[in-house]
Amino acid sequence: MNHPTKKTYPLNSIWPLAGILVVLLLLPPFVPRFFIYILGLIYVTSLLAMSLNLLVGYGGMYQFHHAVFYGVGAYTVALMLTKTSLPLWAGFVAGPIVAAAIGWVIGWFCVRLTRLYFGMLQISLGSLLWAIVYRWYKFTGGDDGIHGIPMPAFLSSLNQSYYFIVTVLGVSLVFLYLILKSPFGSTLQAIRDNPQRCEAVGINVRRHQLRAIVLGTFFAGIAGVLFVVLEKSVFPDLLFWTLSLEIFIMCLLGGWFTFGGPILGAAITIALRTFVGKYTEYWTLILGIILILLIFFLPEGVMGYFVEKFRGKKGSEGGIS
Amino acid sequence: MLEVQGVVKSFDDFLAVNEASLRVQKGEIVAVIGPNGAGKTTLFNLITGILPRDRGKILFQGEDIGGLPPFEVCKRGIGRSFQIVNVFPRLTVFENVQVAVLSHQKKSNILLRPAKSQAVVETRSLLESVGLADKAREIVGSLSHGDQKVLEIAIALGNEPELLILDEPTAGMSPEETFANIELIKGLARTRGLTILFCEHDMDIVFSISRSIMVMHQGRTLIQGTPEEVRNHPEVQAAYLGGSE
Numbered sequence: 001m002n003h004p005t006k007k008t009y010p011l012n013s014i015w016p017l018a019g020i021l022v023v024l025l026l027l028p029p030f031v032p033r034f035f036i037y038i039l040g041l042i043y044v045t046s047l048l049a050m051s052l053n054l055l056v057g058y059g060g061m062y063q064f065h066h067a068v069f070y071g072v073g074a075y076t077v078a079l080m081l082t083k084t085s086l087p088l089w090a091g092f093v094a095g096p097i098v099a100a101a102i103g104w105v106i107g108w109f110c111v112r113l114t115r116l117y118f119g120m121l122q123i124s125l126g127s128l129l130w131a132i133v134y135r136w137y138k139f140t141g142g143d144d145g146i147h148g149i150p151m152p153a154f155l156s157s158l159n160q161s162y163y164f165i166v167t168v169l170g171v172s173l174v175f176l177y178l179i180l181k182s183p184f185g186s187t188l189q190a191i192r193d194n195p196q197r198c199e200a201v202g203i204n205v206r207r208h209q210l211r212a213i214v215l216g217t218f219f220a221g222i223a224g225v226l227f228v229v230l231e232k233s234v235f236p237d238l239l240f241w242t243l244s245l246e247i248f249i250m251c252l253l254g255g256w257f258t259f260g261g262p263i264l265g266a267a268i269t270i271a272l273r274t275f276v277g278k279y280t281e282y283w284t285l286i287l288g289i290i291l292i293l294l295i296f297f298l299p300e301g302v303m304g305y306f307v308e309k310f311r312g313k314k315g316s317e318g319g320i321s
Numbered sequence: 322m323l324e325v326q327g328v329v330k331s332f333d334d335f336l337a338v339n340e341a342s343l344r345v346q347k348g349e350i351v352a353v354i355g356p357n358g359a360g361k362t363t364l365f366n367l368i369t370g371i372l373p374r375d376r377g378k379i380l381f382q383g384e385d386i387g388g389l390p391p392f393e394v395c396k397r398g399i400g401r402s403f404q405i406v407n408v409f410p411r412l413t414v415f416e417n418v419q420v421a422v423l424s425h426q427k428k429s430n431i432l433l434r435p436a437k438s439q440a441v442v443e444t445r446s447l448l449e450s451v452g453l454a455d456k457a458r459e460i461v462g463s464l465s466h467g468d469q470k471v472l473e474i475a476i477a478l479g480n481e482p483e484l485l486i487l488d489e490p491t492a493g494m495s496p497e498e499t500f501a502n503i504e505l506i507k508g509l510a511r512t513r514g515l516t517i518l519f520c521e522h523d524m525d526i527v528f529s530i531s532r533s534i535m536v537m538h539q540g541r542t543l544i545q546g547t548p549e550e551v552r553n554h555p556e557v558q559a560a561y562l563g564g565s566e
Contacts, residue, residue, distance in 0.1 A: 178433045186412075186436040187429040190420040193409040200369065200403075201421035202395035202480050203429055211430070 016260075021170045028159040037230070040162050042263075042270050043169045044226045049250040049262035050176055051219035056248070057256030058180060059212045060192030061110075062119030064244060065126030068106075069217040071239030073099040073224025075133060078146045078234040088152055095228075096221030102129070103217025104210065111206045111213070123241060130239040145235030149228055161229045172222055177259060179215065188212050249287070253294060255301025264303050322347045322516055323368070323399075323484055328377030330360075330367055337363040339540035340377070345484065345518050345533075350510055352527045353520040355537035361520040362404055364537070365488050368518075369401050370394040381484070395424075400482030402473035404489045410462040414453055417461055417472060419444045421479025444479070450512075451475045451505060467498035471505065478509070485509075487519035491526065499523070503530065528552070 024043075028036055048070050055063040073095040080091035106125045110118045133140045140146070155161050179185050187208060191198045195205050228234060237243065246269060247262075254265030269287065276283040298305045325343040329336070338360040345351045353361050366372040368379055370391040379387045386394050409417050422440040423429050431439065448454045451471050456464065461472065470490060477485055490506060491499040503526055510517050521527050527534060528548045535545040536557050544554050551557055 175433075178435075181435050181437070182433060183423045183428050183431040183436045183439050186416060187420060187423060190409050190412060190416075193411050194407065196371070196391075197403075197407050197409065197476070198420070198424075199391035200371070200395060200401055200407075201476060202392050202424045203420075204390075204392050208429065 018170070021166060021173075025163065025166050028162055033158060036158055036162050038270065038274055040158075040165050040230045042267050043165050044223050044230055045247065045250070045270060046263040046266040047169050047172055047226065048220055048223035049247045049254070049266045050173070051216045051223060052247050053251045053256055053262045054176065054180070054219070055212060055216040056251055057258075057261075058185065058192065059188050059209060059216075061209060061213070062115060063122060063213070063216070064119035064248070065122045065241055066216070066220060066247060067241070067243035068126035068129050068239045069099040069103050069220035070224045070227070070243070071133065071234070071236070072102050072129070073221030074227050074234045074238050075140060075146075075224075076221070077225050077228045078149050079140070081149050081151075081228075082146055092225050095225040096218045099221025099224060100214045100218035103220075104214050107210050107213035107217070111209045123244075126239070126244070127241060130236060130241070133239055134236040140236075143236055145233060147233040149232045149234070151229070151232060155229055164229055165226050168222065168226055172219060176219065180259065184208075184211075249291060251301075253291070253301060255304030257300060258303040261301050261303035265301070268302070322382060323518065324378070324380040325364070325368065326378040326380070328364070328367055328379060329375045330363055330372060331375060336540050338367060338374075340542070341537065341540065342542045342545070343518075343535050344545060345516060347483075347516055348514065349532045350507075350517045350519070350530055351533045351535065352531040353518070353535045353537060354522075354524070354527055355520075358539075359537040360540040361537055362488055363540075365401065365486055365518075365520070368394075369399060369486065395480055395482075398480075398483040399486060400477035400480050400484070401486040402470075402477045402488060402490060404492055406466065406469045406473060408461050408469060408472055408476065411460070413458050413460055414464070414472060415444060415448065415457040418447055418475050418479050421476045422447070425480040447475055447478055450509070451478070467494050467502070470494060470498075471502065474506070474509075478513075482515070484516045484518060487517065489521055490519060491521065491523065499526070506530075 024039065027039070048066070052063060052066040055061045055066070076098040077091040077095045080086055080094055081088065106122065109125065110122050113121055134143055136142065155164055187198070187203060191203065191205055191208060198205050224238070227238070250265030250269050251262050252265070253268055254261030254263065272283055272287055276286055294301070323343070323345040325341060327340045327342055328338055329340060330338040341360065341364055343353070343364070353364065355361055363372065367374045370386070370389050370393065374387055377387070378385055381397055381399065384397070386397055409420065412420070419436070419440055422444045423436070426440055428439050445454065445457070448457055451474060453468065453471060453475060456468065461469065464472065474487065474490065487506070491502050494502060506517065507530060509515055531548060533545060534548055534551045536543040536551060543556055544551060546554070
């Protein structure tokens with residue numbers, strides 16, 4: 001799945017990931033069902049967190065309510081598969097596209113504001129969508145959600161869903177990597193560092209940010225589709241702000257200036273919730289303590305700490321805007 | 322080439338720029354001088370679209386660029402450097418300049434090709450022409466102040482502007498750096514056929530390299546003329562060059 005990059009790219013950050021993916025593909029026969037499910041959830045959440053990190057870590061935008069687009073992707077597939085007779089692939093394609101379209105609409109308003117105001121407007125508009133999904137019983141099933149979404153034979157068992165998810169994740173990672181290393185990606189990072197200077201060299205900053213949002217929400221939509229493949233159900237919590245906060249924390253935890261950081265963040269968070277959550281309801285307390293320690297000792301995140309090559313000091317974070 | 326006519330800008334009650342006028346002809350080096358707070362930087366911000374003007378005309382090659390956002394002004398052919406170093410601290414020297422070159426070549430939106438292979442030749446030759454080629458891979462945050470000021474100019478050149486606006490290009494530099502930087506600017510003006518508009522506190526520099534000097538005082542234009550005319554203007558002597566104390 002990573003052939004197209006072979007010749008033109010230094011693969012130092014994508015090879016290890018690709019290697020890990022291959023190993024993960026071989027796991028199902030040897031690992032208990034429960035772990036396969038947890039791994040699947042980690043992959044789906046990783047993709048979601050990485051799509052967020054494209055905007056937060058690389059774009060410097062306060063995308064506070066990113067889970068909305070995950071939920072929109074998931075609901076789009078779920079509704080198309082249960083309410084229409086359109087083929088499966090149409091739903092799978094529509095999920096990310098609808099998510100990106102909503103991303104464009106919300107983003108169009110948000111990029112007109114800066115920093116915190118961007119984030120606040122995002123939370124309000126996103127919460128509006130959540131409220132619609134939560135209340136509109138006739139269409140979305142309200143707080144019950146939609147369960148037992150029919151899947152074709154090739155995705156019906158857990159292991160098959162697992163393979164599908166790993167493959168889509170792998171392809172998405174390659175594309176995300178290419179995007180970050182492209183002129184589009186480097187311009188995005190320049191905007192993060194200094195939007196005013198970017199304007200002065202002829203870059204339409206708002207338009208560039210809006211395009212990044214469309215891309216980021218598209219990948220969030222893909223993650224939403226994968227969630228339906230794994231879970232075969234959807235519910236309004238997918239669009240709830242606590243999930244947005246959680247994936248934001250994953251980015252911080254893993255390291256938001258690194259490519260693979262959000263994956264690590266997602267793995268740590270979900271593992272904590274699964275294994276510590278079994279013993280105590282207060283697993284978020286442990287997450288909180290980890291976060292505090294992180295801020296003091298590893299401000300660049302776990303991955304950021306290990307990938308020291310991620311150059312330079314943090315400079316002036318506040319910047320101009 | 323550039324004609325500013327009676328431009329006004331106020332912040333609340335304070336008139337930062339009050340009926341300022343300025344003329345820059347193709348190929349000239351024009352200086353704007355005036356005491357601190359005279360409105361020089363504000364005037365530059367008005368020309369480059371960072372601030373909207375309240376009144377007045379800003380004509381560039383016959384077009385009124387008054388209401389345009391900064392990126393549109395840049396696309397018309399006006400590049401600028403900033404008084405306070407204004408670069409991309411987390412990126413390398415090469416990447417800093419490349420951002421501008423990519424933008425100029427309309428390549429900023431390429432999605433699936435590596436940035437490393439885009440606009441490389443142009444960026445490298447630009448870095449060579451300003452003498453930063455050997456520092457291309459360094460992170461900008463770690464450069465000396467003098468080098469960062471030079472990088473400022475290199476970024477502005479990335480868009481191959483016709484008019485280059487430099488806001489105090491030697492601010493905070495040592496005398497040697499200042500001298501080198503001025504030589505660099507003169508050389509660039511010659512080899513690239515650039516028109517340059519700059520402001521500067523060092524009067525020796527201003528009078529030695531400018532063809533035309535505009536004097537600002539409390540937001541107004543006192544006079545624009547040759548160095549000789551400016552030197553002999555009574556109001557300038559009184560207000561600025563410190564004739565009567």
